Amino acid sequence: MNGTVYKSTGSWYTVKAEDGAFYECRIKGKFRTQGIKSTNPVAVGDHVVFELETIGNETVGVISAIGERKNYIIRKSVKLSKQTHIIASNLDQVFLLVTLNNPMTFTSFIDRFLVTAEAYDIPVVLLFNKMDTYSEEETGEVAFLMDLYSKIGYTCLQIEAKSGKNVDKVKEMMLGKTSMFAGHSGVGKSTLVNALEPGLHLRTAEISEQHLQGQHTTTFAEMYDLSFDARIIDTPGIKGFGIVDMEKEEIGDYFPEFFELKGHCKFNNCLHLDEPKCAVKEALENDEVAWSRYRSYVQMLTGEEDNPYRER
Ligand SMILES: Nc1nc2c(ncn2[C@@H]2O[C@H](COP(=O)(O)OP(=O)(O)OP(=O)(O)O)[C@@H](O)[C@H]2O)c(=O)[nH]1
Ligand SMILES: [Mg+2]
Ligand SMILES: [Zn+2]
Numbered sequence: 001m002n003g004t005v006y007k008s009t010g011s012w013y014t015v016k017a018e019d020g021a022f023y024e025c026r027i028k029g030k031f032r033t034q035g036i037k038s039t040n041p042v043a044v045g046d047h048v049v050f051e052l053e054t055i056g057n058e059t060v061g062v063i064s065a066i067g068e069r070k071n072y073i074i075r076k077s078v079k080l081s082k083q084t085h086i087i088a089s090n091l092d093q094v095f096l097l098v099t100l101n102n103p104m105t106f107t108s109f110i111d112r113f114l115v116t117a118e119a120y121d122i123p124v125v126l127l128f129n130k131m132d133t134y135s136e137e138e139t140g141e142v143a144f145l146m147d148l149y150s151k152i153g154y155t156c157l158q159i160e161a162k163s164g165k166n167v168d169k170v171k172e173m174m175l176g177k178t179s180m181f182a183g184h185s186g187v188g189k190s191t192l193v194n195a196l197e198p199g200l201h202l203r204t205a206e207i208s209e210q211h212l213q214g215q216h217t218t219t220f221a222e223m224y225d226l227s228f229d230a231r232i233i234d235t236p237g238i239k240g241f242g243i244v245d246m247e248k249e250e251i252g253d254y255f256p257e258f259f260e261l262k263g264h265c266k267f268n269n270c271l272h273l274d275e276p277k278c279a280v281k282e283a284l285e286n287d288e289v290a291w292s293r294y295r296s297y298v299q300m301l302t303g304e305e306d307n308p309y310r311e312r
């Protein structure tokens with residue numbers, strides 16, 4: 001039978017078959033893993049082939065093959081830094097939820113996420129959530145970031161998942177597509193799913209008062225079929241976002257505004273660091289490229305301690 005993985009807990013996979021029924025499946029034997037060294041060979045969104053096996057009076061599915069992934073979002077495993085974890089695959093788009101407070105989202109995190117998505121051409125929409133909680137200064141900061149990222153080509157929207165403000169606009173963008181919600185723990189991903197589909201009653205939790213961070217309430221990625229012809233994957237909060245298996249020369253190409261300027265750099269293999277007549281550096285000096293974006297780029301290229309860039 002053919003199906004799509006809706007949930008993965010590590011050893012069990014919930015698969016929706018083509019006939020619409022859900023089956024609990026395990027993996028057995030060898031199948032192509034497409035050369036990715038990941039902690040999870042099968043991810044939410046994967047198209048799989050499985051057979052039913054009856055042991056006693058219990059029927060379970062056994063996954064024997066995975067279909068080729070159109071794309072995927074990958075991050076480094078928290079504990080095993082050399083291994084990677086596929087968060088979800090076969091996505092039409094990703095909504096990255098950003099909050100300026102409780103928790104705080106830094107631009108370096110946003111930029112790393114965008115690079116990962118750009119590598120697979122997955123469109124990203126930035127959702128600035130919890131607009132009801134911000135001071136005047138923070139609201140100004142949101143406006144600044146929206147201007148910055150929309151100029152580069154990313155759709156940006158201010159929302160309030162809790163009250164439901166602008167959630168209808170998110171819904172419109174989701175029609176007919178498989179989307180994923182991403183962001184730090186506590187930014188409101190599950191709250192937003194609940195606002196879109198109140199019947200789901202996903203678990204949400206207050207930010208920890210002590211650490212002003214989310215509490216990792218959602219522990220596994222899970223896909224839901226929504227009543228308005230859309231599928232959403234709710235994911236656990238991600239802390240850091242190490243980029244995986246990327247050549248140094250490649251990273252700049254995933255900053256769309258750098259990529260556009262690249263042809264004007266003196267050297268066609270310009271890394272936009274100390275090379276003479278670099279169009280990106282010139283644009284930076286003229287405030288046509290944002291310093292925060294350039295800083296993120298240099299961090300990714302040189303590999304900051306907490307998020308090491310991995311040499312192949
Ligand atoms: N004031 C306000 N609170 C919000 C908003 N959206 C979400 N919250 C609150 O933020 C807290 C965290 O929300 P969750 O939906 O659990 O966050 P999450 O992103 O799913 O977190 P993890 O599952 O841990 O990754 C909850 O207390 C929500 O009620 C909003 O727009 N305004
Ligand atoms: Mg959640
Ligand atoms: Zn350059």
